Amino acid sequence: MNKLLIVGTVAFDAIETPFGKTDKILGGAATYIGLSASFFNLQSAIVSVVGDDFPQEYLDLLTDRNIDISGLEVVKGGKTFFWSGRYHNDLNSRDTLDTQLNVLADFQPKVPENYKNSDVVMLGNLHPLVQSGVLDQMTTKPKLVVLDTMNFWMDCALPELLEVIKRVDVITINDEEARQLSGEYSLVKAAAKIQEMGPKYVVIKKGEHGALLFNKGNVFFAPALPLEEVFDPTGAGDTFAGGFAGFITQSENVSFENMKNAIIYGSNLASFCVEKFGTERMVSLEKDEVVSRLKQFKSLTQFDIEL
Amino acid sequence: MNKLLIVGTVAFDAIETPFGKTDKILGGAATYIGLSASFFNLQSAIVSVVGDDFPQEYLDLLTDRNIDISGLEVVKGGKTFFWSGRYHNDLNSRDTLDTQLNVLADFQPKVPENYKNSDVVMLGNLHPLVQSGVLDQMTTKPKLVVLDTMNFWMDCALPELLEVIKRVDVITINDEEARQLSGEYSLVKAAAKIQEMGPKYVVIKKGEHGALLFNKGNVFFAPALPLEEVFDPTGAGDTFAGGFAGFITQSENVSFENMKNAIIYGSNLASFCVEKFGTERMVSLEKDEVVSRLKQFKSLTQFDIEL
Numbered sequence: 001m002n003k004l005l006i007v008g009t010v011a012f013d014a015i016e017t018p019f020g021k022t023d024k025i026l027g028g029a030a031t032y033i034g035l036s037a038s039f040f041n042l043q044s045a046i047v048s049v050v051g052d053d054f055p056q057e058y059l060d061l062l063t064d065r066n067i068d069i070s071g072l073e074v075v076k077g078g079k080t081f082f083w084s085g086r087y088h089n090d091l092n093s094r095d096t097l098d099t100q101l102n103v104l105a106d107f108q109p110k111v112p113e114n115y116k117n118s119d120v121v122m123l124g125n126l127h128p129l130v131q132s133g134v135l136d137q138m139t140t141k142p143k144l145v146v147l148d149t150m151n152f153w154m155d156c157a158l159p160e161l162l163e164v165i166k167r168v169d170v171i172t173i174n175d176e177e178a179r180q181l182s183g184e185y186s187l188v189k190a191a192a193k194i195q196e197m198g199p200k201y202v203v204i205k206k207g208e209h210g211a212l213l214f215n216k217g218n219v220f221f222a223p224a225l226p227l228e229e230v231f232d233p234t235g236a237g238d239t240f241a242g243g244f245a246g247f248i249t250q251s252e253n254v255s256f257e258n259m260k261n262a263i264i265y266g267s268n269l270a271s272f273c274v275e276k277f278g279t280e281r282m283v284s285l286e287k288d289e290v291v292s293r294l295k296q297f298k299s300l301t302q303f304d305i306e307l
Numbered sequence: 308m309n310k311l312l313i314v315g316t317v318a319f320d321a322i323e324t325p326f327g328k329t330d331k332i333l334g335g336a337a338t339y340i341g342l343s344a345s346f347f348n349l350q351s352a353i354v355s356v357v358g359d360d361f362p363q364e365y366l367d368l369l370t371d372r373n374i375d376i377s378g379l380e381v382v383k384g385g386k387t388f389f390w391s392g393r394y395h396n397d398l399n400s401r402d403t404l405d406t407q408l409n410v411l412a413d414f415q416p417k418v419p420e421n422y423k424n425s426d427v428v429m430l431g432n433l434h435p436l437v438q439s440g441v442l443d444q445m446t447t448k449p450k451l452v453v454l455d456t457m458n459f460w461m462d463c464a465l466p467e468l469l470e471v472i473k474r475v476d477v478i479t480i481n482d483e484e485a486r487q488l489s490g491e492y493s494l495v496k497a498a499a500k501i502q503e504m505g506p507k508y509v510v511i512k513k514g515e516h517g518a519l520l521f522n523k524g525n526v527f528f529a530p531a532l533p534l535e536e537v538f539d540p541t542g543a544g545d546t547f548a549g550g551f552a553g554f555i556t557q558s559e560n561v562s563f564e565n566m567k568n569a570i571i572y573g574s575n576l577a578s579f580c581v582e583k584f585g586t587e588r589m590v591s592l593e594k595d596e597v598v599s600r601l602k603q604f605k606s607l608t609q610f611d612i613e614l
Contacts, residue, residue, distance in 0.1 A: 261612050
């Protein structure tokens with residue numbers, strides 16, 4: 001089985017949406033990526049850090065999905081990273097209410113020995129120096145390195161971010177972040193500029209408006225599945241990235257044509273994530289539900305015009 | 308050849324975008340619908356009204372496209388409907404600067420005798436009583452009646468609008484209008500409610516975010532083509548509707564599967580419309596450009612996951 005190395009936060013989230021609010025629940029980029037990638041035939045490991053306030057049941061939840069957590073450091077006496085946010089009524093935007101870095105503040109990532117030759121590396125949202133630090137530890141060149149990031153790092157660690165962006169094959173960011181990073185309003189122009197920064201493939205996530213994949217003159221689009229109700233968008237972007245990276249890892253094919261399929265798998269898994277609070281839906285999700293929804297994606301997008 | 312009857316404004320527009328501004332130029336829903344539908348193998352006629360200030364060259368432009376204008380009334384001493392608007396920087400929203408109804412104020416539509424048995428009727432944006440008045444004159448039941456409307460009529464002629472909506476097969480409106488008409492934020496729920504009002508098919512236009520087609524439990528999505536630059540969105544929705552109705556008229560097939568293709572043709576034609584001011588791009592457009600862009604739509608959306 002191919003190996004996927006996942007880097008990112010493992011965290012507590014407290015979420016408010018128009019539909020209700022949660023206490024501290026399981027969250028974090030690496031958590032969502034790991035759960036999403038677990039629907040594919042692969043070996044995966046998470047590199048991250050938590051405090052000893054992190055409950056054993058959450059650790060079990062990850063290992064139950066066959067996610068290797070030997071690279072998930074538990075800091076004695078430390079507190080787990082905490083994020084709290086409130087979504088606006090349209091669920092397309094949110095305010096951050098609280099961020100407590102805690103053990104993340106001076107985290108030094110350690111890649112497990114047997115994952116230093118991973119086939120695919122998924123650098124989830126974290127300080128760009130941590131992302132670079134993971135790449136530095138790889139003993140063989142991965143077939144594909146995917147990076148996810150956010151505007152926060154563009155605001156406060158841009159030089160470090162640009163350095164790590166140079167080293168990756170695929171970048172996944174949302175539309176506003178693509179505009180901020182490139183200085184271009186048109187997403188077509190933004191994607192072209194970002195490709196000049198290093199990544200051959202640029203994935204722009206537009207939330208309920210789907211996702212675009214750019215590579216040179218080629219572009220592919222995957223819609224979000226139209227849902228009766230979006231309950232909680234938290235983690236949708238990470239779940240998308242995890243589905244993308246997971247499918248690529250399983251299929252061992254890094255062609256543009258295969259990335260189209262990976263984008264569809266990412267959109268598929270993200271469409272489940274938003275149906276309940278936090279990781280709840282991803283934890284209850286079954287493989288046959290994923291297959292059944294892929295059929296919906298096909299009928300949603302496929303047409304038959306003869307040319 | 309099958310017949311398409313088009314109702315809607317024929318107008319002067321003055322447009323401001325971040326890229327420049329125009330004097331009074333050719334505009335109007337029926338104009339864009341007619342130009343767009345002219346790319347299909349069909350006979351079409353426009354029912355509308357202008358003043359005698361409307362230049363012969365604009366009339367010639369329509370007849371050059373084989374559009375029958377015997378139902379386009381020219382009111383002696385009357386002034387043509389005028390609309391002026393300014394787009395915001397993102398081109399997704401606009402302010403109306405001026406609206407002069409002029410000859411539209413007491414327009415009584417007259418359907419040409421040989422179009423009273425049209426196969427498809429495209430009721431473009433106009434007062435709902437004018438739209439009803441056209442349906443009243445049909446001597447045979449059309450295979451498909453498509454209605455486009457806007458929030459203006461929901462605000463000031465809702466009862467009349469609901470009456471004509473009952474009588475149509477397909478309604479095309481934008482996302483905000485679908486929310487206003489249904490009182491539902493979720494577009495899936497909005498489409499279900501609107502289907503209860505009469506139309507079996509609901510098309511929700513989301514501008515740069517594509518278009519959705521709903522029918523019972525089925526849904527299809529066509530993206531907008533990602534463009535380097537959108538120059539002027541005026542008429543894009545009407546061009547979309549014209550492509551949709553034109554393709555249905557040509558193909559004589561009102562199945563959901565064929566409407567998927569019609570939505571793609573509509574998106575295709577609309578993607579040209581926005582490339583220049585007003586009708587300029589639609590007038591210069593050649594059929595082989597349309598075919599070539601259909602190939603782009605295929606590679607943009609088609610994927611190959613085996614299930």
